[in-house]
Amino acid sequence: MTSTRAQTQPQTQPQTQPQARPEAARRSIGAAGPRLEAWEKVTGRAPYAVDHPVPGAAYAWVVQSTVARGVVVDVDTSRALAEDGVLGVLWHGNAPRLEPIGEPELMVLQSPRIAYRGQVVAVVVATSPEAARAGADLVRVREDGTKPDTVLRIDHPALYQPVQVNAGYPARSAIGDVDAGFAAAAVRIDATYRTPAEHHCAMEPHATTAFWERGCLVVFDGTQSSTAVHEALAGLFELPPQSVRVVNEHIGGGFGSKASPRANVVLAAMAARLVGRPVKLALTRQQLFAIAGYRTPTIQRIRLGATADGRLLAIGHEAVSQTSQLSEFVEQSAVLSRHMYAAPHRLTTHRVVALDVPTPVWMRAPGECPGAFALESAIDELAFAGNWDPVRLRIDNEPPVHPEEQIPFSSRHLVECLRDGAERFGWTDASGRVVRDPRPAVRRDGEWLVGTGVAASTYPALTWPSTALARATADQRFDVEVNAADIGTGARTVLRQIAADALDVPIHCVEITVGDSAIGPATVAGGSMGTASWGWAVTKACRLLRERIERDHGGHVPAGGVAVRADTTLEIRDRQEFARHAYGAQFCQVRVSTVTGEVRVDRLLGVFAAGRIVNPTTARSQLLGGMTMGLSGALLEQSVLDPRTGDFVTGDLAAYHVAVNADVPRIEVAWLDEHDPHLNPMGVKGIGEIGIVGTAAAVANAVHHATGVRVRELPIGLAEMITRSDA
Known part of the structure; x- marks a missing residue:
């Protein structure tokens, strides 16, 4: 390496890879170029979740709780139902029953319990957005609230250490004796760092268009994973997988807030079933701050101890964050300290407290982003205390292997x-x-x-495992399908480049399709694993297609075409x-x-x-x-x-x-x-x-x-x- x-x-002229073919100048990977969908987006032609035309569409507007902890005592819908254009009002007393699938955040309108301020307590459906909003203003919700517990504190009595944190990491790791190593150090830093709650603020709000047709549910959803939404809807509404289709052709940003199914898609599907016609639901910017998730605030104590010549002896990183009363989400803020620098004595821990607040979710670089602020600030403090150059200090503590896993x-x-x-x-x-x-x-x-x-x-x-379909037509064209989500990153653009090289054809011969659960399962556009995961599936499908054409058809595509579907589960599992x-x-x-x-x-x-x-x-x-x-x-x-x-x-x-x-x-x-x-x-x-x-x-x-x-x-x-x- x-x-x-x-x-x-x-660079517009990429370096030749070891496996390069003689026509390396024709390579697509490594070539600079604009996004495929750029023209559609700048001209306003790209259809987002609520832009898709559906006949007879109705519109939904949510009603939110005004207390952070309590119950809904009564919902009076009479005035709203009398409003011109209002077709119906959903609340926990008349909402369809959902099948629990292990995610409490999606069990909307299933009980009178209020777990945080801004929780959806009713949905008004009407013939226009204006009528839906007017109807929502007329819904009278009587709530019985109690004083909420909303403040994250380092000394909160309900703090606990979970078994795991986000992404399945153990909540605690320890090697050596960090207290002894810290005490023996010539230069020490012991400091506490705080990061605030942050919201994603993507350009496109969370939005859904949903309709039912002959027992099947179709949704256009602004999601980073139509596969996850497909699975959730099938489970919640007890539908066969083939009876649910989720389309996410264009997404106006997400930063993690759309990486998992959210309440809007479930509410739109429920509302469409209630009124028997398509429903469009787009949350407002203000509503997003309660419903769409956020990055948890953190309190992080960092202890660093080093020898007189700047070699780390001890690294301690203790992170505290919050979650909701509904669901446990623990930001993995201390995990990066497990492998960033070498030290014989190490301790990383996570503690969390369930408060009367919305559930935090992934936000761009969950864990690493707040964790690096604490660790990298502390490294700078250590460098200043020891009179060492901050760049040199980092270089001098470079680990030869993973310091904790020893791989x-x-x-x-x-x-x-x-x-x-x-x-x-x-x-x-x-x-x-x-x-x-x-x-x-x-x-x-x-x-x-x-x-x-x-x-x-x-x-x-x-x-992460994904599937892809590659199809060759008799006119020397290639159609490649993978259920990727392009959230503005250029996913379809780079996947087309990957496909062209795997097929060994010029890029203009390849058409790429993304954003449809009907294509087959694929991983989320999150965790910085989209291109790596989808591209692996695309590469496998395209190479298998090329091999099949050579082996079975003498290098010529028959009139009916040739298609190959590939799955990368085995390759990823056995790495x-x-x-x-x-x-x-x-x-x-x-x-x-x-x-x-x-x-x-x-x-x-x-x-x-x-x-x-x-x-x-x-x-x-x-x-x-x-x-x-x-x-x-x-x-x-x-x-x-x-x-x-x-x-x-x-x-x-x-x-x-x-x-x-x-x-x-x-x-x-x-x-x-x-x-x-x-x-x-x-x-x-x-x-x-x-x-x-x-x-x-x-x-x-x-x-x-x-x-x-x-x-x-x-x-x-x-x-x-x-x-x-x-x-």
């Missing part, structure tokens, strides 16, 4: 990312000598203090055991005003090692987008909960701030030409999430370098900067 520097600008890494080029990024950023010169002045609060430009920071990133390189991860390093320069305390990011640089890059254009967009979202989280994003009511008071885009053009500086993206034969046939790792992982820590570390103020809580506010920036 080798790693060489790639150019900052996307080899399939590839690990974090050191190369750090070195390459340091030179590009001007942290080091061409010889590798550090030229950055480590002293805080010494660089000044008028009223602005200037500083630089660094952080490392990682994200697991996951794959050799490796620790598979992508890595990156982010560098940041900030300015902090000594007058207002305002923090401005001047420059961001990210260098990544993420396997083979299928399409430099779409890859650059994903990495740049992740870093932009990380900047947004560092400086702006925070969902504020009123502890008295359990209501997210920042419940719209006027109060919940996300980065806009004026907030985003020059962002540079680069990647290494990484070859890893232990991943999948394409040699790719996911890139959708790694860009966000280290960005907030890089910003916070730069703020410390600029001001001498150590920020341990996000978002980075003004008050502390104002009071201490001139100190």
Whole structure:
């Protein structure tokens, strides 16, 4: 395995792989190009969930609870039903009974219990959106509420340690004696870091069009996994799998909030059954803040102990988060500390408390994003305390194998990312000598203090079984189908490139179809495993198709065509055991005003090692987008909960701030030409999430370098900067 520097600008001439055919110049993988659906999207022709035309459609509007803990005593629908255009009102007294499938969040309108403020307690269906909304205003819901418990505290008496956290990781791991190792260390850091609740704020709201036809249920849903929605609906409504179809041709973003089935799709299906006609349901931006999930707030204690020469002896990472009274979701914030750096003494734990709040869900880089803010900030603190260069400290603690599992890494080029990024950023010169002045609060430009920071990133390189269908026609065309979800990442674009190379044909000969559960099961567009998983299935199907044409038909496609379906379950299950991860390093320069305390990011640089890059254009967009979202989280994003009511008071885009053009500086993206034969046939790792992982820590570390103020809580506010920036 080798790693060489790639150019900052996307490469249009990819390097030849070992298995390259003589016509390598015709290769599709590695070629830059725009997304296939770009024209449809910019012209408004791409149909999203509620854009699909269906005859006689009705519209639904939800009614939400106003208490965070209690029961619905009574629902008076009489005034709503008398409103012109209102066709019906669903509530727990008349809603169809659903079959439990193990996900309480989907058991909507099944009981009078209220578990959080904003929970759906009724749905009004009418002939127009306006009539549905007017009817919802006329529904009278009588609630009996009690004082809610809504505040996450490090000393909450109901905190407990679960068995597992998100993605199936054990909640606790321990090697050696972290207390003894910490006590023996020459340089120690013991600090607590806090991250707030955050909401996804995708452009397209959660929305569904649903209708029943001859006992079959069809939905157009804005989901990151039509397979998961298909399975959930079949179970909830006790339908044969062939009687449910879920279409998600275009999705306007998700960031994890649409990775699992949500209440909107179940409610739309129930409402369509109630009124006997198609129903469109689109949640409003305000409704999303209660119903669509969020990233849990975290409290994380990091203990790092090192020898006098900067070798880590002890790593302790204890994470606390919240979940709801309905369902357990535990953010895996401490997991990255299990493999990021070497140390003989290690402890990582997770504790969680069930509060009267909505259930948290996956949000871009769940676990790694908040976890890296804590760990990478602490590494910077340790470097400052020991008078070590932060880049050098990370390099000196590079593990040769996974520190806890003691298995080899399939590839690990974090050191190369750090070195390459340091030179590009001007942290080091061409010889590798550090030229950055480590002293805080010494660089000044008028009223602005200037500083630089660094952080490392990682994200697991996951794959999951999927199926794909490849079909050849007599006119030398190829149709490839895989139930991928393109949430704006360019999935259909890169899958077409993968298919063309596997078929050994020019890309214009291939048509790609995604976003339909009728194609067959496929994994979610999440966990940065979409391209790796779907692409593996596509590659297998296309190679088998090519072999069949050669073997059975002498290289010629018969008049009736040839089709092959492939499933990757066996290949993924039987893979050799490796620790598979992508890595990156982010560098940041900030300015902090000594007058207002305002923090401005001047420059961001990210260098990544993420396997083979299928399409430099779409890859650059994903990495740049992740870093932009990380900047947004560092400086702006925070969902504020009123502890008295359990209501997210920042419940719209006027109060919940996300980065806009004026907030985003020059962002540079680069990647290494990484070859890893232990991943999948394409040699790719996911890139959708790694860009966000280290960005907030890089910003916070730069703020410390600029001001001498150590920020341990996000978002980075003004008050502390104002009071201490001139100190």
